[in-house]
Amino acid sequence: MVHAVSGARRTPSLPEVGALHAAVVIAGWRRAALRPRDAAGLALGWLAAIVSGSLLVLASFAFCFVGRTLLSSLLDAGRIDLAVGVAGLLTDASLLVAVLAVALTDPLRSGLDPRPLSVLPLKRSERLAADLAALVFAHPAALAFWAAGVALFLGSAAHRPGVGWTMLPAATGVVVLGASVSLAARRLLLLSRDASTSRVAGVLLRAAILVVPSAGLVWIGASGGSLAQHDGLTLTPTPGGLVGGAVRLAAEHRLLAATYGGLLHLSALLLLASIVRLPLSPDPSSLSGRRSWWPGVLPIEAARIWRPTRASGLFLQGALAAAMTVGVAALAEPRAPSGWPVAETGALLAVWILVSSVAPLSANALGHGGRAAASHWLLPESLARSVARAQAWTSLPILAGVAAVAAASALASPSARIPLLALAAGLGLAIATAGLGCVSSVLWPWPSGMNRQGDPLWAPGPGRLLISVGHGLVLALAASSLFPARETLPAATRAAAAGLILGLGGWLVTLWRLRRRRAEISEALLR
Amino acid sequence: MGTVDGTTDRPAAIRCRGLTRRYGTVNALDGLDLEVPPGAVYAVIGPNGAGKSTAVKVFCGLVPFHDGACTVLGLDPRRDAVTLAARIGVVPDFPVLFDVLSPRENVLRLARIRGIEGNEAGRRLDQLARALLADGELDRPVAALSNGAKRKAMLLAAMIHAPPLLFLDEPFEGIDPFSARTIREMLERLCARGVTVFLTSHVLPFVESLASHVGILSSGRLIASGTLDDVVAESGSLETAMLETLGTSSSAPDLEWYTP
Numbered sequence: 001m002v003h004a005v006s007g008a009r010r011t012p013s014l015p016e017v018g019a020l021h022a023a024v025v026i027a028g029w030r031r032a033a034l035r036p037r038d039a040a041g042l043a044l045g046w047l048a049a050i051v052s053g054s055l056l057v058l059a060s061f062a063f064c065f066v067g068r069t070l071l072s073s074l075l076d077a078g079r080i081d082l083a084v085g086v087a088g089l090l091t092d093a094s095l096l097v098a099v100l101a102v103a104l105t106d107p108l109r110s111g112l113d114p115r116p117l118s119v120l121p122l123k124r125s126e127r128l129a130a131d132l133a134a135l136v137f138a139h140p141a142a143l144a145f146w147a148a149g150v151a152l153f154l155g156s157a158a159h160r161p162g163v164g165w166t167m168l169p170a171a172t173g174v175v176v177l178g179a180s181v182s183l184a185a186r187r188l189l190l191l192s193r194d195a196s197t198s199r200v201a202g203v204l205l206r207a208a209i210l211v212v213p214s215a216g217l218v219w220i221g222a223s224g225g226s227l228a229q230h231d232g233l234t235l236t237p238t239p240g241g242l243v244g245g246a247v248r249l250a251a252e253h254r255l256l257a258a259t260y261g262g263l264l265h266l267s268a269l270l271l272l273a274s275i276v277r278l279p280l281s282p283d284p285s286s287l288s289g290r291r292s293w294w295p296g297v298l299p300i301e302a303a304r305i306w307r308p309t310r311a312s313g314l315f316l317q318g319a320l321a322a323a324m325t326v327g328v329a330a331l332a333e334p335r336a337p338s339g340w341p342v343a344e345t346g347a348l349l350a351v352w353i354l355v356s357s358v359a360p361l362s363a364n365a366l367g368h369g370g371r372a373a374a375s376h377w378l379l380p381e382s383l384a385r386s387v388a389r390a391q392a393w394t395s396l397p398i399l400a401g402v403a404a405v406a407a408a409s410a411l412a413s414p415s416a417r418i419p420l421l422a423l424a425a426g427l428g429l430a431i432a433t434a435g436l437g438c439v440s441s442v443l444w445p446w447p448s449g450m451n452r453q454g455d456p457l458w459a460p461g462p463g464r465l466l467i468s469v470g471h472g473l474v475l476a477l478a479a480s481s482l483f484p485a486r487e488t489l490p491a492a493t494r495a496a497a498a499g500l501i502l503g504l505g506g507w508l509v510t511l512w513r514l515r516r517r518r519a520e521i522s523e524a525l526l527r
Numbered sequence: 528m529g530t531v532d533g534t535t536d537r538p539a540a541i542r543c544r545g546l547t548r549r550y551g552t553v554n555a556l557d558g559l560d561l562e563v564p565p566g567a568v569y570a571v572i573g574p575n576g577a578g579k580s581t582a583v584k585v586f587c588g589l590v591p592f593h594d595g596a597c598t599v600l601g602l603d604p605r606r607d608a609v610t611l612a613a614r615i616g617v618v619p620d621f622p623v624l625f626d627v628l629s630p631r632e633n634v635l636r637l638a639r640i641r642g643i644e645g646n647e648a649g650r651r652l653d654q655l656a657r658a659l660l661a662d663g664e665l666d667r668p669v670a671a672l673s674n675g676a677k678r679k680a681m682l683l684a685a686m687i688h689a690p691p692l693l694f695l696d697e698p699f700e701g702i703d704p705f706s707a708r709t710i711r712e713m714l715e716r717l718c719a720r721g722v723t724v725f726l727t728s729h730v731l732p733f734v735e736s737l738a739s740h741v742g743i744l745s746s747g748r749l750i751a752s753g754t755l756d757d758v759v760a761e762s763g764s765l766e767t768a769m770l771e772t773l774g775t776s777s778s779a780p781d782l783e784w785y786t787p
Contacts, residue, residue: 016640020625023636027627027668116623116633118589120640121613 071155088240145178169261616685
């Protein structure tokens with residue numbers, strides 16, 4: 001009988017889909033470890049997998065432990081205001097890290113490739129639930145929001161078990177909301193790679209669908225804030241604000257804290273209700289292709305730079321360490337003798353940690369970005385087009401520099417100085433990396449560490465030295481803000497200006513070298 | 528457009544009228560009218576960009592159509608995509624197996640999602656793999672397989688739940704002649720039992736030896752359709768029939784500059 005279903009049935013198959021996701025994640029690790037053929041390479045592969053995995057788990061544990069200890073200590077000491085702030089920061093930071101981790105992972109390589117599931121008889125809600133489960137339990141992003149959720153529960157329970165139980169809804173809410181936000185980020189990434197929605201407007205429209213519950217989330221947060229203000233509290237309209245409110249209410253033994261946790265769950269539900277309306281498999285075959293417009297290319301290129309585990313592991317470790325340093329400095333400042341530059345020292349230390357940890361990533365960006373830019377410039381047929389493109393590219397760092405200077409002028413108040421300094425130094429480093437990356441790629445376009453497939457994307461040795469010098473220069477200028485010169489020239493302006501000069505210099509040197517050695521460089525880049 | 532000779536009184540496996548699918552301003556399918564009788568091997572041929580793969584994706588419910596009407600096994604691919612997915616097997620033009628898993632892991636897990644009991648799925652897989660895959664290929668990660676082996680592994684996944692309708696987009700692409708012959712014989716036997724096969728291919732000799740019905744697609748429209756004998760009758764071969772139907776003559780340049 002032709003139309004009879006033979007041997008197949010429609011089943012509620014969530015456990016099976018979950019098991020498939022788990023198998024894919026485990027196989028991904030196994031394959032990453034077993035890729036090298038020889039015994040030494042195999043051993044190194046295992047070692048690298050174990051070390052990078054352990055680093056991520058360790059960082060997550062450290063994040064959780066520090067959060068738990070801070071929260072319980074502050075509650076024990078009766079510093080409720082600070083405990084509220086720590087809980088809020090912990091939540092917002094974990095959500096941000098979770099979204100970044102998803103955004104920097106190639107969706108097709110993270111064990112969550114939607115294409116194999118697209119031909120299976122699964123309802124939208126089933127696939128959404130399977131994806132959500134995979135993000136909660138299998139994706140590295142989960143380490144961020146689990147750490148925050150567990151820290152909130154254990155920290156408040158260590159203060160008093162009753163407080164811990166009252167905080168449980170908020171703690172689990174952080175996990176569920178974190179996974180939902182990560183899922184939303186991933187869906188948007190996939191949509192941005194769909195050929196049929198290759199016009200920006202299409203993706204923006206779909207993004208707007210997601211904004212509806214996000215706006216609801218902000219509204220709920222704001223309402224929570226108003227409610228809390230009515231109760232004598234002040235909260236920010238973010239999930240962290242809600243969690244902070246829950247901590248205060250829980251510390252005062254008020255069961256209303258559980259309601260705040262419930263609001264987080266409700267926000268996650270609203271978000272999921274929006275995501276389920278998005279097309280699951282826009283056009284599966286289009287997902288594998290590269291798009292020429294930036295929203296589609298950005299995650300792919302970011303993933304290529306991010307992928308080598310050493311680079312991403314070190315960066316995550318450094319980002320967490322830097323965040324903790326800033327947090328500890330901010331907590332210590334009120335107790336320090338007046339005149340001690342505790343916050344400034346903390347900020348500089350954090351920048352130094354970030355610069356050290358970002359070095360391998362910068363080297364990747366340097367090798368990859370520079371190579372891509374040089375290749376791009378070699379393709380145009382006429383010099384006029386080349387110059388026009390160069391102008392377009394150089395306008396970006398100029399705009400960034402102008403924006404930084406404008407921000408420095410607008411926010412030159414003492415309270416805004418520290419984050420602004422970090423922002424400007426970071427901006428300067430990014431611009432310097434781009435420019436110096438271009439230089440190194442045209443000066444040394446045949447790095448031995450770069451394989452034929454283009455990854456891992458380690459920069460050439462001299463290029464790594466160049467980027468270190470550039471970073472050092474920008475950092476030194478930023479650090480000089482601690483000395484008397486800061487009165488005459490804001491440090492933020494100097495750091496951004498240094499990056500701008502290095503970046504512009506890099507692009508100019510690149511243009512000059514390209515004109516002189518076009519054929520030779522073309523050949524090297526195409527090898 | 529020609530008409531299809533119905534071979535049975537049963538309802539058509541695929542029927543569409545005025546089917547249109549747009550990508551931006553391009554009509555990948557432009558008012559497609561098509562009818563595939565049950566138990567037929569219906570091959571769609573045509574130049575690159577004719578809309579063959581889009582037709583497969585639209586019929587399978589993988590991408591929606593914009594205008595027209597379509598039923599596949601009596602179901603609307605837009606409205607009943609989930610039910611339809613349970614009743615068809617697809618080898619599309621994109622990978623549907625997880626790279627890091629072996630074909631065995633992929634197929635058994637996908638079979639489990641489709642509700643096939645483990646031992647039965649294992650028995651079917653062994654039988655299929657013995658016919659199509661070389662030693663060791665069943666347990667190697669998909670990423671480590673050749674392109675041909677990947678296509679064959681996708682075919683295993685498409686057939687494991689014994690669907691009454693198979694969609695095969697370029698099933699012979701990258702496949703060696705021995706495996707191609709095995710696939711052809713396997714499909715012939717299945718069709719004799721009432722299974723319908725809708726395939727696209729550029730390998731015209733295989734189409735001639737396998738298909739019962741042929742449709743020639745160009746710019747999203749079916750410009751000829753019928754039984755293989757009807758389409759080939761006057762031209763003598765499918766290749767000639769296609770070239771004549773499309774009205775294309777040889778335009779190979781001389782390349783006078785190409786001298787060793």
